[in-house]
Structure formats: structure tokens, C-alpha cells
Amino acid sequence: MFSTADAVVIGAGFAGASSAFHLSRLGMGKVVLLEREHSPGLHASGRNAALADPLVADGVLAQLAGEGMRFLQEPPAEFGDGRLLARTGTLRIGTRSDLTALQTKVLEGQGGLAGKLHEVSPVEAGRLVGVLQEARTEAGLYCEWGGVADIHALLRGYVQSFISRGGELKCHAPVVAFRRGSDGTFEIEVAGGVRFQTRAVINAAGAWAGELGRLAGALRMPLTPYRRHLFQSVRLESVDSRWPFVWDETNKFYFRPESGGLLLSPCDGTVHPAKEPAEDPAARSLLAEKLSATIPRLAGLKLSRGWACLRTFAPDGRYVIGEDPSLEGFFWAAGLGGSGVLASAGVGRLVAESVVRSEKGVDKMHPLSPARFLTSG
Ligand SMILES: Cc1cc2nc3c(=O)[nH]c(=O)nc-3n(C[C@H](O)[C@H](O)[C@H](O)COP(=O)(O)OP(=O)(O)OC[C@H]3O[C@@H](n4cnc5c(N)ncnc54)[C@H](O)[C@@H]3O)c2cc1C
Structure with missing residues (x-):
């Protein structure tokens, strides 16, 4: 089977689900979210402590923590009426x-x-x-200003909003190979032979992001x-x-x-x-x-x-967000460390903006850009 998509997100944890949500929100067209397991959030995203901790010492990550706190307190209407945050402090x-x-x-x-x-x-x-x-x-x-997030409702909110805008979630879909066409498109192969053709790949594979990047021929990311x-x-x-x-x-x-x-x-x-x-x-x-x-x-x-x-x-403790400096069309949403629940709303927004605006190339200057590891590649 062979399908085309405007963007393919690999990994349905917080990084991938939020990226897919924001891509669909920005009107990206056909977006496919591929997850190896039988459902989203079976690894770090479903098995963490759910702390929404705003006391972040790194100023760059603190911006995303603040954005995450505001998102949890006032999620978009499509997330439903349930509270996403118990504000215990x-x-x-x-x-x-x-x-x-x-x-x-x-x-x-x-x-x-x-x-x-x-x-x-x-x-x-x-x-x-x-x-x-x-x-x-x-x-x-x-x-x-801190508390405990409802991680299952948050992840479900990202995924359901994405699907309601026409996004496709495919579980039992481990990505096993990439091929690059002469026209710059990627062909992504999932175990069992299903293939997707796309111009934009988002690597949100969590602990597996480093090896997925190597499989695709991207920069060797020190994750x-x-x-x-x-x-x-x-x-x-x-x-x-x-x-x-x-x-x-x-x-x-x-x-x-x-x-x-x-x-x-x-x-x-x-x-x-x-x-x-x-x-x-x-x-x-x-x-x-x-x-x-x-x-x-x-x-x-x-x-x-x-x-x-x-x-x-990543070695500097900061997330890795944006287009790979050596593989056009390949985007990273990785290295979320110990704060990916709270940061997810801002991470997904940054990823989606860098995919939609990649032709401007501005994101390579961002302190979270993977380009900061060019010398260590
Ligand atoms: C013990 C613990 C406690 C934590 N506590 C907190 C906390 O209190 N607050 C907080 O904000 N954060 C916390 N975190 C951090 C947070 O859980 C992570 O930052 C976040 O879940 C990472 O999300 P992710 O999407 O990058 O990774 P994951 O959740 O691991 O998602 C990656 C997904 O990619 C899929 N995948 C991998 N390879 C492939 C492939 N080849 N094809 C298809 N799919 C693939 C995997 O199956 C997985 O579902 C904690 C983490 C841990 C481990």
C-alpha cells in the first residue's frame, strides 16, 4: 500500500501528538501520525509523574513551561470541559x-x-x-503556580483534535526505512510494507529519536x-x-x-x-x-x-526542535527530557511553525534548533 501526505509525524507521545495537533491547527493539509505501539502514549508520555512544574531554571525552557501552564489552565474549547490541571502548587x-x-x-x-x-x-x-x-x-x-496534569486527557485532547481536523493516526506502524527521492520527497516504510510519501517528516520518536534520525540519514544527534x-x-x-x-x-x-x-x-x-x-x-x-x-x-x-x-x-539539557541542518524536510521534536508533558504545547507549536515556515530558514537560529549540534555531528 502506498499513500501520500503533506507531513508524517513519527511517534505518538507528547512530542508527536502535540506536533500533529498544531500542524492540523495551522492548516497543514494531510498529516499522518505513525505510532509503533497499539495506542499513543505507551512509553514516557503515559508513565511519568504528571508534574506541571513551572520552576524551570533554564530561561529558554522556562518560556515553554509558561506556555504549557497557560495551555493546561485554559485549553482550547475542542479539548472538552474536563480540567487538565489540578493546581496544587x-x-x-x-x-x-x-x-x-x-x-x-x-x-x-x-x-x-x-x-x-x-x-x-x-x-x-x-x-x-x-x-x-x-x-x-x-x-x-x-x-x-504548579500542579498535576491529567496526562491522559491532555494526550487524548491533542490526538482527538488532530483527528477531528482530518488527521490520520496509524498505530501498529513502526517505521523501518526511509528512502529519499530525487525530487526531495521522503518515502517512509512501515513494517509490513505500507509506505508513505511526504515532503516533511517529524521525528518525535522519544528515546528512539536518535536511531530514527540515523535511519533517515539525518545529523547524528547526541541524544x-x-x-x-x-x-x-x-x-x-x-x-x-x-x-x-x-x-x-x-x-x-x-x-x-x-x-x-x-x-x-x-x-x-x-x-x-x-x-x-x-x-x-x-x-x-x-x-x-x-x-x-x-x-x-x-x-x-x-x-x-x-x-x-x-x-x-541532549547534552545541554535543551529540547531539539526544528529542521535538521543536513537533511531538508526532516524535523526534530526530541530530547524532551524530564519536562515534556508541561512543555508539549509549546514544543508542538514550535515544530509546526518550523515545518510550515521552513522555507524562511529562520528557525536555525533558535536556541533549540538541531543546528547547534552541527560541529558534533
Ligand atoms: C519517570 C518519568 C517521570 C517524568 N515526569 C514528568 C513530569 O512530571 N512532568 C513532565 O512534564 N515530564 C515528565 N517526564 C518527561 C516526559 O514524560 C517526557 O519528556 C515526554 O513524555 C517525552 O515525550 P516523547 O513524545 O518525546 O516520547 P515518548 O512518550 O517516548 O513517545 C515516543 C513514541 O515514539 C514511538 N516510536 C519510537 N520509534 C518509532 C518508530 N520507529 N516508528 C513509530 N513509532 C515509534 C514510541 O512507541 C513512543 O510512543 C517524565 C519522564 C519519566 C520517564
């Missing part, structure tokens, strides 16, 4: 110097957050989040997947679902209320090949150590389940 704990350094960096990039950030004492932190009573922390920093664990605790009487999510900036772990208990991460980050990671028992021990060292009330916390998933980063 965020509470950082840690040493005074770590929290001051964070606050300084955040305010450099987002001066508008000044009125939303409040320094709190350890005692006040314990009043906000009961389990933090007696916690071994020097200081706290509360931001009223590295890192494994991170999440754990669900048993139900706990003391947990209040309205608590802000808590992030220990010094000892590096976080938790938030979930399903009557807590969802927690030891903030581990081990380089891992692009494949489904298994849970490593060492991550449970790491979490237990961190909790018992800092939060006596969570020492010995019982966990009911855990899982691992991949966060994919």
Missing part, C-alpha cells in the same frame, strides 16, 4: 543555599513568577504537607536516554490529595499524592539503551535511603508497585 525543600540558587535562576528567566514564590520555614512546610513535620530540611520554597523510576506507595491515612508536590532540591527526590497514597521518585538517572527498561531493585533502596535520611515520617514506607521509563536528553 509545588513545594521545594532543601538547603537554604540550594533554594536561593534555584529561586535566583527561576526569576532571571521568569520575572513574572516573583509574586507567586514564597519562602517558607520547615515548620510551615510541615503545615502545608503533614508528612514533612520533623523533616530534616533547612528551608522551603512554595510556588502556587541519550536515561532510566528513571517511579513508585506508588500503599494507601496512607495521613495523605491529603490537595498537598502540593514536594521536590527535595538538595537530596534529589520528589513525591505527590496519588490514589490515596504517594507517588514518589528517587530521581535516579542511569544511561540506558533505547528499549523498555526493567525495574532495578537498587532504585527502591535508593528511595528508601533518601526518605529515611530526610523525612522521618516516611521512613519504612511500603510501596505497592514501581516502574521505570526513559527520559531522553
Whole structure:
């Protein structure tokens, strides 16, 4: 089977779904979204902590976090009436110097957050989040502008809006080969022999984006997947679902209320090949150590389940968005690291704008452009 499309997006996680949504919003014509699995969001996009965290130290990424917060608070009407954001706020704990350094960096990039950030004492932190009573922390920093996203509703919103504008989602569609025609078009082959011809390919393959780029003959992008664990605790009487999510900036772990208990991460980050990671028992021990060292009330916390998933980063920690400098018509929507849920609205917009406006070539100057890696290619 052979079809033509104006653009083909590969990967239906947050990067690809939002890119497809924005392409259809910009009137791109026929857009096809290809996903290897049986449904969208089975990897990082469906298995993350869902934190909408506006405290971003990098000024460029902070712009996209701000755009993401506004999108979650006021999504387009076509996303329906359901809330995409539970605005619980965020509470950082840690040493005074770590929290001051964070606050300084955040305010450099987002001066508008000044009125939303409040320094709190350890005692006040314990009043906000009961389990933090007696916690071994020097200081706290509360931001009223964070929360927890409904990741499934957000992903569904992107995909359904895209489909309602005529977009085509094809699951069970792993891309296995690319060929370049003499007229500059791409022929994309999906396992089983189905082929698509297009002038614009968007690589939104998450942990697999690096290998997909190599398959296409694009720049060798220095993208590295890192494994991170999440754990669900048993139900706990003391947990209040309205608590802000808590992030220990010094000892590096976080938790938030979930399903009557807590969802927690030891903030581990081990380089891992692009494949489904298994849970490593060492991550449970790491979490237990961190909790018992800092939060006596969570020492010995019982966990009911855990899982691992991949966060994919470029060396500078910034996303990789825009046209490949060596392969015209091939666009990157990759390296979303640990903040791709919140950033997705802005990421998809930037990707779609660079596809639609690529003939102007302006996006190569953007700080997120893949062209910044030309020398390392
Ligand atoms: C443990 C953990 C916690 C996190 N917590 C947060 C958080 O609290 N807040 C936040 O904002 N972000 C968080 N993140 C980060 C966020 O989940 C990611 O940045 C985001 O989901 C990445 O989206 P993606 O679309 O790039 O990748 P993915 O979700 O991995 O999507 C890529 C898709 O491409 C498909 N694919 C790959 N190769 C092919 C191929 N050849 N053909 C067809 N399809 C292909 C895959 O099947 C996959 O569905 C967390 C991540 C992890 C791992």
C-alpha cells in the first residue's frame, strides 16, 4: 500500500501528538501520525509523574513551561470541559543555599513568577504537607503556580483534535526505512510494507529519536536516554490529595499524592539503551535511603508497585526542535527530557511553525534548533 501526505509525524507521545495537533491547527493539509505501539502514549508520555512544574531554571525552557501552564489552565474549547490541571502548587525543600540558587535562576528567566514564590520555614512546610513535620530540611520554597496534569486527557485532547481536523493516526506502524527521492520527497516504510510519501517528516520518536534520525540519514544527534523510576506507595491515612508536590532540591527526590497514597521518585538517572527498561531493585533502596535520611515520617514506607521509563536528553539539557541542518524536510521534536508533558504545547507549536515556515530558514537560529549540534555531528 502506498499513500501520500503533506507531513508524517513519527511517534505518538507528547512530542508527536502535540506536533500533529498544531500542524492540523495551522492548516497543514494531510498529516499522518505513525505510532509503533497499539495506542499513543505507551512509553514516557503515559508513565511519568504528571508534574506541571513551572520552576524551570533554564530561561529558554522556562518560556515553554509558561506556555504549557497557560495551555493546561485554559485549553482550547475542542479539548472538552474536563480540567487538565489540578493546581496544587509545588513545594521545594532543601538547603537554604540550594533554594536561593534555584529561586535566583527561576526569576532571571521568569520575572513574572516573583509574586507567586514564597519562602517558607520547615515548620510551615510541615503545615502545608503533614508528612514533612520533623523533616530534616533547612528551608522551603512554595510556588502556587504548579500542579498535576491529567496526562491522559491532555494526550487524548491533542490526538482527538488532530483527528477531528482530518488527521490520520496509524498505530501498529513502526517505521523501518526511509528512502529519499530525487525530487526531495521522503518515502517512509512501515513494517509490513505500507509506505508513505511526504515532503516533511517529524521525528518525535522519544528515546528512539536518535536511531530514527540515523535511519533517515539525518545529523547524528547526541541524544541519550536515561532510566528513571517511579513508585506508588500503599494507601496512607495521613495523605491529603490537595498537598502540593514536594521536590527535595538538595537530596534529589520528589513525591505527590496519588490514589490515596504517594507517588514518589528517587530521581535516579542511569544511561540506558533505547528499549523498555526493567525495574532495578537498587532504585527502591535508593528511595528508601533518601526518605529515611530526610523525612522521618516516611521512613519504612511500603510501596505497592514501581516502574521505570526513559527520559531522553541532549547534552545541554535543551529540547531539539526544528529542521535538521543536513537533511531538508526532516524535523526534530526530541530530547524532551524530564519536562515534556508541561512543555508539549509549546514544543508542538514550535515544530509546526518550523515545518510550515521552513522555507524562511529562520528557525536555525533558535536556541533549540538541531543546528547547534552541527560541529558534533
Ligand atoms: C519517570 C518519568 C517521570 C517524568 N515526569 C514528568 C513530569 O512530571 N512532568 C513532565 O512534564 N515530564 C515528565 N517526564 C518527561 C516526559 O514524560 C517526557 O519528556 C515526554 O513524555 C517525552 O515525550 P516523547 O513524545 O518525546 O516520547 P515518548 O512518550 O517516548 O513517545 C515516543 C513514541 O515514539 C514511538 N516510536 C519510537 N520509534 C518509532 C518508530 N520507529 N516508528 C513509530 N513509532 C515509534 C514510541 O512507541 C513512543 O510512543 C517524565 C519522564 C519519566 C520517564
